[in-house]
Amino acid sequence: MxxxxxxxxxxxxxxxxxxxxxxxxxxxxxxxxxxxxxxxxxxxxxxxxxxxxxxxxxxxxxxxxxxxxxxxxxxxxxxxxxxxxxxxxxxxxxxxxxxxxxxxxxxxxxIVGKIKQSTSIMADGMAKWTEKNWLLKTKGDLDEYTYYVAGLVGVMLSDIWKWYDNTNTDYELAIGYGRGLQAVNMLRNEEEDAERGVQFIPDGWTRDDMFTYAKQNLKQAEIYIEDIKTRNILLFCKIPLALAKKTLTALENGEEKMTRNEVEATVDNILKQ
Structure with a gap:
C-alpha cells in the first residue's frame, strides 16, 4: 500500500x-x-x-x-x-x-490553500472565544461564535463545490447552514456544556429563543441546497440538514436525540429520492 x-x-x-x-x-x-x-x-x-x-x-x-x-x-x-x-x-x-x-x-x-485558510480563521476565532470563556451576551455574539465554529465549514464546502465542478452556492446561506447545525448541537448539549461551566445562550434568551434561532438558520440551509445540481453534493448537503431538523423535533418532544433506527431511516429515505 x-x-x-x-x-x-x-x-x-x-x-x-x-x-x-x-x-x-x-x-x-x-x-x-x-x-x-x-x-x-x-x-x-x-x-x-x-x-x-x-x-x-x-x-x-x-x-x-x-x-x-x-x-x-x-x-x-x-x-x-x-x-x-x-x-x-x-x-x-x-x-x-x-x-x-x-x-x-x-x-x-x-484546493488545500482554501482549507488551510478557513481552518486558520476558525482557529483564531476559537482562541478569541476561549479567551472570553464563551460568554455570549447578545445575538451578535452568538452569530460571531457560530460563524467561527460552523459557518466557516459552510464557506469551506462552498469553495470545494466551486473548485470541483463549478457548482456555485451562496456564501451567506452556507454560513446560515453551518449556524443551524451548530445551534442544534448547542441545544442537544446544553446540560453537558453547563456542567463544564459554558453557556451558549445569550443573556435574556430562553431555550425557545434558541429553537427559533436554529430553525431560522436551517431555513437558510434549505435555500442553500436549491442551487446544487450535482447529485452526490446534493445528497451530502441534504443528509445533515434532515438529521438536524429531526433532532430538533426530537428535542422539542423531550427526547435526548434521534434513535439509530431513525437516523438510518432518514438517510435511506434521502437516498431513494
Missing part, C-alpha cells in the same frame, strides 16, 4: 471515529470529493478538539490555537513546528489532532 493510500485509509477510519453527522454523507461522495471533504473535516475537527479539551487551561488553548492558525497561514505547513507545538500535550490529544499535517497531505494541492 502506497503512502497516500495508507493516509486515505487512516483518514476514513479516523473520520468514522470522530464524526456522527458527516461520516455517512462523506462516504457518498465521489473519490476526489471524498478525500477533499474528508481532509477538510479532519483539519477542522483537529482544532476543535483543542478548543473543547476539558483538561487544558484556557491560556494553553489560546496559545495552541493561535500558533496553529499562524502555521496554517504559511504557504507550506511546517509539520515539525506543529509537532513541537503540541508535543508537551501529546498524551492529551486524540489522533485527529496529533495528525493535522497528514490530513492536509491527502487534500488536492489546488
Amino acid at each position: 502506497g503512502i497516500n493510500a495508507k493516509l486515505e485509509k487512516d483518514a476514513r477510519r479516523v473520520l468514522k471515529e470522530t464524526s456522527r453527522t458527516f461520516y455517512i454523507p462523506i462516504t457518498l461522495l465521489k473519490s476526489v470529493l471524498k478525500n477533499t471533504v474528508g481532509s477538510a473535516y479532519l483539519c477542522m475537527r483537529a482544532i476543535d478538539e483543542i478548543e473543547d479539551h476539558e483538561q487544558l487551561p484556557s491560556e494553553t488553548k489560546q496559545h495552541l490555537l493561535r500558533a496553529t492558525s499562524k502555521l496554517l497561514k504559511e504557504p507550506s505547513f511546517d509539520e515539525a513546528a506543529y509537532q513541537q507545538l503540541i508535543n508537551p500535550y501529546i498524551s492529551l490529544f486524540p489522533e485527529v489532532t496529533r495528525r493535522l499535517a497528514d490530513w492536509l497531505k491527502i487534500c488536492p494541492t489546488d
Whole structure:
C-alpha cells in the first residue's frame, strides 16, 4: 500500500471515529470529493478538539490555537513546528489532532490553500472565544461564535463545490447552514456544556429563543441546497440538514436525540429520492 493510500485509509477510519453527522454523507461522495471533504473535516475537527479539551487551561488553548492558525497561514505547513507545538500535550490529544499535517497531505494541492485558510480563521476565532470563556451576551455574539465554529465549514464546502465542478452556492446561506447545525448541537448539549461551566445562550434568551434561532438558520440551509445540481453534493448537503431538523423535533418532544433506527431511516429515505 502506497503512502497516500495508507493516509486515505487512516483518514476514513479516523473520520468514522470522530464524526456522527458527516461520516455517512462523506462516504457518498465521489473519490476526489471524498478525500477533499474528508481532509477538510479532519483539519477542522483537529482544532476543535483543542478548543473543547476539558483538561487544558484556557491560556494553553489560546496559545495552541493561535500558533496553529499562524502555521496554517504559511504557504507550506511546517509539520515539525506543529509537532513541537503540541508535543508537551501529546498524551492529551486524540489522533485527529496529533495528525493535522497528514490530513492536509491527502487534500488536492489546488484546493488545500482554501482549507488551510478557513481552518486558520476558525482557529483564531476559537482562541478569541476561549479567551472570553464563551460568554455570549447578545445575538451578535452568538452569530460571531457560530460563524467561527460552523459557518466557516459552510464557506469551506462552498469553495470545494466551486473548485470541483463549478457548482456555485451562496456564501451567506452556507454560513446560515453551518449556524443551524451548530445551534442544534448547542441545544442537544446544553446540560453537558453547563456542567463544564459554558453557556451558549445569550443573556435574556430562553431555550425557545434558541429553537427559533436554529430553525431560522436551517431555513437558510434549505435555500442553500436549491442551487446544487450535482447529485452526490446534493445528497451530502441534504443528509445533515434532515438529521438536524429531526433532532430538533426530537428535542422539542423531550427526547435526548434521534434513535439509530431513525437516523438510518432518514438517510435511506434521502437516498431513494
